[in-house]
Amino acid sequence: MKGTTFFANRNSNLWAVRETKRFIFHISPDLVDNPKLKLIIENADARFEKIADILQIDYRSAKANEMYIKINHWIHSNDIFIGNLPPNLSEEDFAKIETLRKTGAIYNGTANSAGVMCQIFTGDVVHFEAQTAHEEAHLIWIAQAGQAPAILNEGVATYAEYLFCGDRNSLKLKLQLAWQKYMPDSELLKNMMTSEFFWSDIQSKTKAHTYDVGAALVLYIIEKWGAEFLRDIFRNTFYEDDNLATLLENKTKQPICCLYDEITKFLE
Numbered sequence: 525m526k527g528t529t530f531f532a533n534r535n536s537n538l539w540a541v542r543e544t545k546r547f548i549f550h551i552s553p554d555l556v557d558n559p560k561l562k563l564i565i566e567n568a569d570a571r572f573e574k575i576a577d578i579l580q581i582d583y584r585s586a587k588a589n590e591m592y593i594k595i596n597h598w599i600h601s602n603d604i605f606i607g608n609l610p611p612n613l614s615e616e617d618f619a620k621i622e623t624l625r626k627t628g629a630i631y632n633g634t635a636n637s638a639g640v641m642c643q644i645f646t647g648d649v650v651h652f653e654a655q656t657a658h659e660e661a662h663l664i665w666i667a668q669a670g671q672a673p674a675i676l677n678e679g680v681a682t683y684a685e686y687l688f689c690g691d692r693n694s695l696k697l698k699l700q701l702a703w704q705k706y707m708p709d710s711e712l713l714k715n716m717m718t719s720e721f722f723w724s725d726i727q728s729k730t731k732a733h734t735y736d737v738g739a740a741l742v743l744y745i746i747e748k749w750g751a752e753f754l755r756d757i758f759r760n761t762f763y764e765d766d767n768l769a770t771l772l773e774n775k776t777k778q779p780i781c782c783l784y785d786e787i788t789k790f791l792e
């Protein structure tokens with residue numbers, strides 16, 4: 525995701541480094557012997573392959589391997605989170621954030637061109653690996669297709685995360701609930717197609733549901749037109765593009781209101 529307050533500054537530090545075929549992990553030294561974290565790293569290349577398969581990305585061919593650049597991955601301990609909390613936080617807010625952090629309910633990962641700046645290892649392997657898969661999916665996809673406005677970026681990563689953890693039925697059920705609850709009309713869908721609106725919209729909802737709306741759009745595009753069609757959309761747009769709605773209308777040859785109706789039907 526964009527602009528995570530807590531990781532605005534990743535301090536220079538001493539890192540323990542673990543390298544796999546697909547990744548270079550930089551690990552906060554106090555976590556290096558953590559057995560649960562070791563599982564995440566041992567599973568990294570298998571996770572990569574599963575995510576690439578979900579996103580229908582060729583990683584097996586000789587050509588794909590020639591082009592492959594390893595993904596950097598930073599794993600922090602809890603300290604950095606506390607150190608980077610925004611200033612002027614009330615005691616009440618601080619306590620709330622601490623509770624969320626301890627229960628693993630805050631998503632602390634973020635991915636950009638520097639790699640996956642993920643996060644705080646809370647000791648919860650299931651949650652951590654789902655989050656890790658989400659952030660890795662961003663970068664595995666970006667390497668093929670670049671970025672798009674946030675609704676599609678988060679849509680792709682959330683789609684991959686859910687299929688990494690579950691099956692198509694559980695994915696569709698989750699997205700159906702989000703769509704029915706948070707997508708009352710096509711006007712909102714159109715508005716969400718700029719990154720600026722997408723992030724501001726999250727303030728009034730839960731992040732999970734807004735991401736799910738993006739994932740519903742991605743599921744629909746992949747199942748109707750295929751992953752290559754989605755990649756082609758990405759290749760013709762960029763993060764700050766305000767014209768995604770027009771691009772989608774041209775590519776799918778229908779106005780956003782029809783696309784909205786079709787997705788609503790598809791999810792019923």
Ligand SMILES: [Zn+2]
Pocket residue numbers: 525658659662677678681
């Ligand atoms: Zn994301």
